[in-house]
Amino acid sequence: xxxxxxxxSHQVTQMGQEVxxxxxxxxxxxxxxxxxxxxxxxxxxxxxxxxxxxxxxxxIFDDQFSVERPDGSNFTLxxxxxxxxxxxxxxxxxxxxxxxxxxxxxxxxxTVV
Amino acid sequence: AQKVTQAQTEISVVxxxxxxxxxxxxxxxxxxxxxxxxxxxxxxxxxxxxxxxxDEQNEISGRYSWNFQKSTxxxxxxxxxxxxxxxxxxxxxxxxMLYNQGGKLIFGQGTELSVKP
Numbered sequence: 001x002x003x004x005x006x007x008x009s010h011q012v013t014q015m016g017q018e019v020x021x022x023x024x025x026x027x028x029x030x031x032x033x034x035x036x037x038x039x040x041x042x043x044x045x046x047x048x049x050x051x052x053x054x055x056x057x058x059x060i061f062d063d064q065f066s067v068e069r070p071d072g073s074n075f076t077l078x079x080x081x082x083x084x085x086x087x088x089x090x091x092x093x094x095x096x097x098x099x100x101x102x103x104x105x106x107x108x109x110x111t112v113v
Numbered sequence: 114a115q116k117v118t119q120a121q122t123e124i125s126v127v128x129x130x131x132x133x134x135x136x137x138x139x140x141x142x143x144x145x146x147x148x149x150x151x152x153x154x155x156x157x158x159x160x161x162x163x164x165x166x167x168d169e170q171n172e173i174s175g176r177y178s179w180n181f182q183k184s185t186x187x188x189x190x191x192x193x194x195x196x197x198x199x200x201x202x203x204x205x206x207x208x209x210m211l212y213n214q215g216g217k218l219i220f221g222q223g224t225e226l227s228v229k230p
Contacts (some may be wrong), residue, residue: 032219043158043204045217054219091158098210099165101148102218104158 002026004026006105013082013112021077021108023092031095032075033102034067036060036088043091049075082112117207119221126195127229134190134224136205142166147181147188148218158204164188170215195228203214203224 005024013019029090047057047067050100054067066078075094079086089109093102116139126132138147149161162172164181172179176193192199202225206218 035218036183042222043218043220045219048217058217089156093158098216099146101160102164103160104150106155106157109156 003093004092004103004105006090006108008093008108009106010109011111013110015112016081017090019082019110021090021092021110023075023077023094023105024073025075025092025094026096026103027073027104029094029096030069031062031098031102032069033056033093033095034077035093035104037091037107038088041090046077046090047103050088079110085110086110114206115142115219116211117221119203119205121222121224122222123225123227123229125229128197129194131191131193132226132228132229134192134226135207136187136190136221138189138193138205138207139186140207140209142209144210146208146210146216148208149179149188149190150200150206150220151180152223154201157185161190161203170202173222174195192226195226197228197230200226200228 007022032049035043040052045058047061048055064080068076089107091107092105095102119229145166151159155199169181178191180189202223204223205221208216208218210216
């Protein structure tokens, strides 16, 4: 069964460093998302991406964040200068059509020290 | 504004008991979707069900059933004859449709279900 794949599963980085979280969405899916979940809290929307551009972003998704779909298969989230409060589980999701369910990857746990 | 409320933070039951997880949502939009996702201890988010706002028919899938009531803005989830493997955090989510944008999911706080043998 097709699945969303995220790498790495766990990343530890020093405050101020740049990190890139990678995702391979399900092939032929058209809508892509990043969400984050701070430990023990609810899942929060960061950004959605459709037709090669950001379609919506949350207040969390400030200038430190960016997304790219560089080669038609990967979907990346970059955090330019990480802060301690960026420590969270980051989930990538993809969806084939507007009114269908989003499928999530297994997440990348980011720890900023 | 859209919001999802899962008032039950934690529920603990003994195996074979039935358990209902509550979900109440708020939206002014007439077209929306509701979802339930399961997050087992391993951390991934597993899709369980999707319901659109025009379909209030209840659904049953094995031991799982869902009750959608627009009159009370609720989308409750019942597990019949619970099993230890049902232990997880369960999230209810709302999606308001935006044309050609897919639509973000707005999650509730989650209910942690613990099923003891």
